[in-house]
Amino acid sequence: MRKKTCHLEEEVQASLYSGKLSPEIRHHISDCPVCRDSALVQGWMKRFTERAWETDMLGKTLPPALKIWNSVYTWKRIDKKLVRKAMRPLIVPQVLSLAVFIAAIGYITVWGFKKFGYILDNPIVSQIVPFLGILMVSVILFSAFCALIALFDRRRYPA
């Protein structure tokens, strides 16, 4: 089995990187297959990066440092209270749309029950109906919860 590591591996790598190879290290590289590969790969990587740097980085423009800085610091400076204040008018349409939605569901349900009352006689439907009632109650509760939040927010941060 071929050995996977060498006790001088790190030392060899550091010497190859710095370009200062002592005679002992040179001798070791010629003897050790791990370090020989290391030297081969290091030489190739050096040539590769030099060539690639010339071709890839020549016309490359990076975003200015200040752009990145500002993208972070502008975000940090945002006043959360002001954001909430700005978003407050959105609570009203949200609550209103929920109320309209509930009214629509109620109307459809009542209208449907009137028109198709015989469906309720079906044993399966009669089992489902109580669950629909629970769903409606939960929607109404949620709407009330939203309205409470809106009220609480208005009292906490008066305009």
Add this chain to the structure above:
Amino acid sequence: MNSIAHTLKLPLTAKEHNGTCFMEDNLKEIWERFYANHSRSFWFYIYKVCGDENLADDIFQDSFVRFLKAAPDIKNERHLKVYLYRTAFRLIIDKKRRIRVEKKSFDEKVHTYERDMHDTGQESGALLSMEMEKTFKRLKPKQRMLLWMAYVEGYSYEEIAHMTGTKKNSLKVQLFRAREKMAVLLKEKKEQERIKP
């Protein structure tokens, strides 16, 4: 500049405490200097590991933004570089699926490039670097990253192990595999060139 990131941490902490922006102008200068010195080599590393220019742009910006937001406590510039390289590598791994797609587009790019070069009759100096690129792309992103860290950036095994979140011994094995694969590819290439007239 013995503690750039530590200094960079100051305004964030200060703002959290009392909402002031003290020393921000000075910090901006430090940041700009650091960016001017290292941004290009950092982008180059990301591009070579992930292999896609647009993706490299995204990851480059994301890494710096994450660094500035997190403002970690960092001892020196080298440590800061390790932090950035590690962040970038994690982002690359997160976007692995996109990298697979990119592999296909890279091959197409090479074919078009080769055809253009042949049509215009230009010398193949640039083609050689494309060939080298192609060889490098045959490694997995993690293997590319390991070889880059060890042979281009010259990081120690401890530092690379810290970056990748592995133990030193398993890193040695991973590095061995990457190196072995690369050596085999290079030997194959040499053999092909020897056979070809």
